[in-house]
Amino acid sequence: MxxxxxxxxxxxxxRTxxxxxxLAEPATVDACHADYQAAAAIRIRITRQEGR
Structure with a gap:
């Protein structure tokens, strides 16, 4: 065998x-607004895919 x-x-x-x-950056109104604006195209694409 x-x-x-x-x-x-x-x-x-x-796992380090x-x-x-x-966590390193403070959550400010300006930072949140910039993130929201940067994701606009993604939100539009998701809305189209969901058929809304």
Whole structure:
């Protein structure tokens, strides 16, 4: 009977905490307005896809 090769174990994923850009920047009215304006095209595309 021949030996079957054993599978190599998968390496553990990197679970090191990384700095969050969301937490690093203050939530200001100007920042929220800029985010809302930047997402306008995405909201329009989603609305069209949903058939509204």
């Amino acid at each position: 021949s030996e079957q090769p054993t599978a190599e174990p998968h390496p553990e994923p990197d 905490p990384h700095p969050s850009r969301v």
